[in-house]
Amino acid sequence: MIKAVTGTKDILPAEIPGWKYLESVVERIFRSFNYKEIRTPVFEETGLFARGIGEETDIVGKEMYTFIDRSETSITLKPEMTASVVRAYIEHSLGKQQQLNKLYYLSPMFRQERPQAGRQRQFHQFGCEALGSASPLLDAEIIIVAFSILKELGLKDIKVKLNSLGVPSSRENYKKILREFLKGSVKKLSEDSRKRYDANILRIFDSKIECDQEVMKDAPLLLDFIDEESKNDFELVKTLLTQSGIPFEVDPRLVRGLDYYTKTTFEIVSGKVGAQSALCGGGRYDLLIEQLGGVPAPGVGFAAGMERILLACENERTLNLPPESIDIYIIKLDKELTAAAFQTVLELRKSRLTAELDYLDRSVKAQMREANKLNARFVLFVGGDEYKSGKLNLKNMSTGEQRLFGMNDFQQIVQLIKM
RNA sequence: GUGGGCGUAGCUCAGCUGGUUAGAGUAUCAGGUUGUGGCCCUGAGGGUCAUGGGUUCAAAUCCCAUCGCCCACCCCA
Incomplete structure (x- = not known):
């Protein structure tokens, strides 16, 4: 794999x-x-x-x-x-x-x-x-x-x-001081830090190795040697942060x-x-x-x-994001209405709703379970007796309430869901 | 580059000192009567036990190697 x-x-x-x-x-x-x-x-x-x-x-x-x-x-x-x-x-x-x-x-x-x-x-x-x-x-x-x-x-x-x-100029000056300080202790440093002594002496401060920290414990600090301008700027930054x-x-x-x-x-x-x-x-x-x-x-x-x-x-555990949900799930009650159901979801999507339907040709029960899993706010039943009499059954999934709409009341359905 | 730990179903893990068809929870799928979810119940599918080799009558279990993942060092976000 x-x-x-x-x-x-x-x-x-x-x-x-x-x-x-x-x-x-x-x-x-x-x-x-x-x-x-x-x-x-x-x-x-x-x-x-x-x-x-x-x-x-x-x-x-x-x-x-x-x-x-x-x-x-x-x-x-x-x-x-x-x-x-x-x-x-x-x-x-x-x-x-x-x-x-x-x-x-x-x-x-x-x-x-x-x-x-x-x-x-x-x-x-x-x-x-x-x-x-x-x-x-x-x-x-x-x-x-x-x-x-x-x-x-x-x-x-x-x-x-x-x-x-x-x-840089004050830093170079300080590096000389630090190098002087460490001169006698180089042998006590770790191998890595000994390399840094020549290549980038400041970074010996980063070391987590005990022997390095021991040596660096009493080392002079760059902050005490920086130039006047840097010092003033630093003070202002601290003041601004404190104020904020x-x-x-x-x-x-x-x-x-x-x-x-x-x-x-x-x-x-x-x-x-x-x-x-x-x-x-x-x-x-x-x-x-x-x-x-x-x-x-x-x-x-x-x-x-x-x-x-x-x-x-x-x-x-700071992010308590709400679970994802969809607006509406279309349930096919009759397999012959697959094409009609497909058109219905497309219409709903055109109305800017998040709408879904079954693609696996599953039972009504399975479709309902799917709707529930997707956190569908509403379910629209397409088919059955109400469909024969020109109606669609809209179910509110949190209240369980169901309501019939005429096929021409499509915009009403959309409005209700958008509320 | 160096050191330590771990690798069993999609996921989280159990499987004691080697012994017969490898388990659980969860997830998935189906069903619990004719067209309706969440809870609950029943059932099903799903594993070359990382890979290769070795020891043994017998290995997921012991040994070695390889690979992968995780964690730590160095350094950085």
Whole structure:
């Protein structure tokens, strides 16, 4: 039997209402904040991600779905959205039409990792990018958007973690300090972290390995060494969040694995989704646009994992969606009336009702059971004595009440059902 | 890439230390009188016990391999 590829999943009809609901909340809240939707291709030239995300990152180093197409171009399925949005922003000169572009998206993403709880190889993210303003108002705004969406979904066990990485010059300065601090302890670090000592020293903070945490316990913190401007911006973000009633905690060890971040970074984590607890992550990236060849412009954004959010909703039992139902089910009392019944359903559907009938030539009892299973609000009997005398029998399934209508009173039936 | 756990009907699972035709619940289908659902009752269909090999008189049950799934590490949403 051919099965879905490792790390991919079918989203079956039973799960669709949850997805649609999530999508509707996302769209509604982004709209209220005046973000415009953008859709980009699922694949890009590999170089975009290599340059945008950073050659040293795990995503680019070992997780991308990359292949050579028939024209010898190296193509990569998008592992994240920021690089693509920025590419589109530059390519279409969106920054010249208006200074600030507030964009949001919903899209599948692809990363070749080992699957686990809350992690797949094809997964879905929604998120946003606000391009063209360095104002901390936007840093606060996107956190508020993300938090509002999760709150609207009813999630309670969530936490906002906030940090600032400063600008590159202050960060480089700090790296020297950290490197000096760790100099004598390198031997005590794990093998991975020893590599990071040279490649990306900040990320030693991410390590969950005990010996690393022990060493890092007393390490100097980047937050204490960031430049004056970053510090002021960070203070304003905190003030704005506090004013907006968003609970957060500053986590000076929050280092994100993507190279492009500057100043504000944040994550929203859940205690209900297993080890991969980040539902949402993002931050500011003031140099990325220039780095990808655009006119220098600042940006800030986040991405949220839809599977993880739905998992959290499931585990917190927050989504009490009403069961699906249909308006009306047509019951054939006589087999000879199959064609007439078929025309009747079509008429009802033209009147914008959700209408269904039996396709399996089953007994009246079986048809009734089916109508019940589909949560039909009404049932219309076609056939029998009343049909011979020009009548149709309409039954209200919740009250059990039945009423006869003339064949010409079709619109009356429709009106009654629509009430 | 590394480590741990698991693989029995569509789904959730039982099947003890190997012993005759592999079970339950649920779902599906049919029926419970002639044209009417939900509850209830009766019955039916549905399994190469992941795959391949081995041990044994005998394997779903023990051993090995392969594959798959799950979880964790790394990292991320």
